[in-house]
Each structure stands twice: as C-alpha cells, then as structure tokens.
Amino acid sequence: MAEFYKSKQNKFYAENIEYIDYKDVKTLQKYVNSSGKIESRKRTGASMKHQRMLAVALKRARHIALLPFVVK
DSSP states (O other): OOOOOOOOHHHHTTTTTOOEEEEOOHGGGBOTTSSSSSSHHHHHHHHHHHHHHHHHHHHHHHTTTTSOSSOO
C-alpha cells in the first residue's frame, strides 16, 4: 500500500513574503537543523525560488555572525 501525505504548504507564499531578510534571525533559525545545516526543500516546503532566497539569507547571516556555522 502506498502511503499518501499532504505536502507542506509554502509559508512564504501564504504570508506573501517577497524578500527573506538576513537580519530576521528568529525566522531563519526555523530553517536550520540541530547541527546547523540548512533544511532541504522537502522539509521546509519552500518553492525552489524561496529555497534559494532562504539559503542566501542564511549564508549572509552566518558571515555577519548572526547565526553560527556549526552548532556544537
């Protein structure tokens, strides 16, 4: 038997977000797993466009030291 599941809704489309701000650390932390890696599109439910924007924002926040590169 095949297991069917409901696909995740894209939060960025639902809230009509056009730009993901790298300074919004609280939002960005939701898209990083416990070891500090960026979550995949499967887990986040983001479209390809939003996933790319999310990755860029996370990388910028890391370089400015708003987020850690690796969590111990």
